Amino acid sequence: MRLLVAAATDEGTAIPAGTEGTVVYVAPRGDTVMVEFAEPEGALVTVRASNVVKVGRSVP
Structure with a gap:
């Protein structure tokens, strides 16, 4: 997934928009x-699902 907005980790480290990462958890309602x-x-960063976009391929 690619961040569409800048975000911060729980420790306060800035993660810039455009950074790619791996989804490790989806909230039950799918909103975060x-x-x-x-x-x-x-x-680790928790963001709204609308603030990330899928890139690459899914792992089966």
């Missing part, structure tokens, strides 16, 4: 997702 980023290692 938790995305993990490689840099900084293991960075």
Whole structure:
């Protein structure tokens, strides 16, 4: 997934718009997702589902 907006981790680290990561959790209603980023290692950001866009391919 690619961030459409800048976001911050729980620790306050800025993740700029355009950064790609992996969805690790989707809220039950599907309105928010938790995305993990490689840099900084293991960075997690929770954002509205409308603030990310799918890129690449899905893993079966």
